[in-house]
Amino acid sequence: MSDLLTPCAQKSFTLPIGPLHVALEEPMYFKLDLDGERVRQVEITAGHVHRGMESLAAKRNFFQNVVLTERVCSLCSNSHPFTYCLAVENLAGIAVPPRGQYLRVLAEEIKRSASHLFNVGIMAHVIGYKSLFMHVMQVREIMQDIKETIFGNRMDLAANCIGGVTYDLDSTLLEFTADNLNRVAGHLAELIDIYRHDPMIKARTQGVGVVSPKDVAALGLVGPVARAAGAAMDVRRDSPYAAYGDLEFAVITEEGGDVHSRAMVRLREARESVGIVLQALGKLPGGERRARLSAIPAGEAVARTEAPRGELFYYLHADGSDVPLRLKWRVPSYLNWDALPVMMKDCAVADVTLIVNSIDPCVSCTER
Amino acid sequence: MPRFLKILVRNLLKGPATDPFPFQEAFTPDRLRGRVVLNPDLCLGCGICRHVCPGEAIRLEPDEGRTGYSFSIWHNTCALCGSCRHFCPTGAITLNADWHGAHPQTDKYRHAEHHFVPYLRCAGCGAPLRPLPPGIAARLYAHSPLDMTQVVKLCPDCRLTATAKREGERYGTTANPG
Known part of the structure; x- marks a missing residue:
């Protein structure tokens, strides 16, 4: 095989990839040391979209920050204000009423399944399977229509407020949501079958970008990236928040640790999310959907949730005024992109984009 | 591949999935957050909307002779988060489903809503x-x-x-x- 390679392909050289349009339209710069077309070493340069949002958060009041955190990232735009509100509620000792808790889960899971569908769709796009990409995006469009109908926007739901939720569901919307989720569930079953068995997808993604369970522990990986390597960790189950304690769901794991396993975890989780929303719709308790606000005292608080990409952590430091002293968040992509050099070790150049997409990187979250 | 061919044929028979906008109205649910509207008859002038507005798109100030206060919503600064509506104690602020906010650059300072609420x-x-x-x-x-x-x-x-x-x-x- 090696004698077929041109002299140029046998040489070692450095290839820059990025900062624009690596997989998604988010800037990330990779310097790849290549040996022929094999990647030997990866150097990641980040920081292209730093917007100083943590500093902005320390200049805005608690209410404005709910909206600011929603603008950190579009795909996990519900997880940020949700976790932020949990941190504020932890600090002020506000108990969210049960209906609010359920409605929060509903918004979060609708976002999760849409986010996962988007990522597996992009995977099909990256491997050149455009017709499948179009189809997955069309399935996701049902979720987008649900979001637009319930919340009034396709991405930024504005569902959370300190003490509960801003929106409510009537019987017509309940029925509309359940009908459409059942449609999505049907499509998801089909998609899971295709992604699991399609020879083209398997040939292109199996055994690519592998992380071992040992790497998961060593690098502290989270979310679908960790679960695809067999690590059954999920904040929703490990330390239940909102209404997750009352709902039944499985923590999805796969054993391969490769690009294919990560896509399978996401697809199966999307189906699990649809199940959670349907359960929540069935069990939706009556009563108030938000608590009365109390003063937010001086002190520190943390909160963590399972965002679509993994554990999201918020730290809040308040001084008793209505502007936080410090708001800091740690996002899952920050942990997961450290796995890229491991995943890309000795991979082919053509797989780099595929591997980058497979950790579902959220650069705007990480660099904020 | 054969699994997907089934879907492909089904989708082909279904025809285009996109709305033929602008030849026909696009899908617009009632709750769509399109534009912030104030009903001055219900406004108390309490200013909670200005306090919670993350983009500072709402201005509210008394005039010089203190005969009333002016209330402005700058649509181009508005993030359409709906916080003003959520916190408004009287329901004076609503969001309508009109998302046709596109306008020429020359009109950008006119893309706002101004009201004057007189004091009694x-x-x-x-x-x-x-x-x-x-x-x-x-x-x-x-x-x-x-x-x-x-x-x-x-x-x-x-x-x-x-x-x-x-x-x-x-x-x-x-x-x-x-």
Whole structure:
């Protein structure tokens, strides 16, 4: 095989990839040391979209920050204000009423399944399977229509407020949501079958970008990236928040640790999310959907949730005024992109984009 | 591949999935957050909308002669988060489903909503008084035997004096100290 390679392909050289349009339209710069077309070493340069949002958060009041955190990232735009509100509620000792808790889960899971569908769709796009990409995006469009109908926007739901939720569901919307989720569930079953068995997808993604369970522990990986390597960790189950304690769901794991396993975890989780929303719709308790606000005292608080990409952590430091002293968040992509050099070790150049997409990187979250 | 071919054929038979906009109206649910609208008749001028607005798209300030206050919503600064609507105590702020906000660059300073809400004059002392919308007044004084149409015409100071006078007349003989 090696004698077929041109002299140029046998040489070692450095290839820059990025900062624009690596997989998604988010800037990330990779310097790849290549040996022929094999990647030997990866150097990641980040920081292209730093917007100083943590500093902005320390200049805005608690209410404005709910909206600011929603603008950190579009795909996990519900997880940020949700976790932020949990941190504020932890600090002020506000108990969210049960209906609010359920409605929060509903918004979060609708976002999760849409986010996962988007990522597996992009995977099909990256491997050149455009017709499948179009189809997955069309399935996701049902979720987008649900979001637009319930919340009034396709991405930024504005569902959370300190003490509960801003929106409510009537019987017509309940029925509309359940009908459409059942449609999505049907499509998801089909998609899971295709992604699991399609020879083209398997040939292109199996055994690519592998992380071992040992790497998961060593690098502290989270979310679908960790679960695809067999690590059954999920904040929703490990330390239940909102209404997750009352709902039944499985923590999805796969054993391969490769690009294919990560896509399978996401697809199966999307189906699990649809199940959670349907359960929540069935069990939706009556009563108030938000608590009365109390003063937010001086002190520190943390909160963590399972965002679509993994554990999201918020730290809040308040001084008793209505502007936080410090708001800091740690996002899952920050942990997961450290796995890229491991995943890309000795991979082919053509797989780099595929591997980058497979950790579902959220650069705007990480660099904020 | 054969698995997907089935879907492909199904999708082909279904035809285009996109809305033929602008030849036909696009999918627009009722709750769509399209544009912020103020109903000045319900506005208390409390300013909570300005306080919670993350983009500072809402301006609210009294005019020089203190005859009323102006209320502006700058649509191009608005993030359409709906916080103003959520916190508005009277429901004066709503979001309509009109998402046709595109406009030429030259119109960007006209893409706003301006209102002027006049102050009333206190029936007692003539001080400028923030109007209390009748609906809110009816709710506040629902369980009171008082004639609220008179009470809402007084500024807080004159209302205190009036209450003291009224209560004094009522208890004047029995509450005599000594």
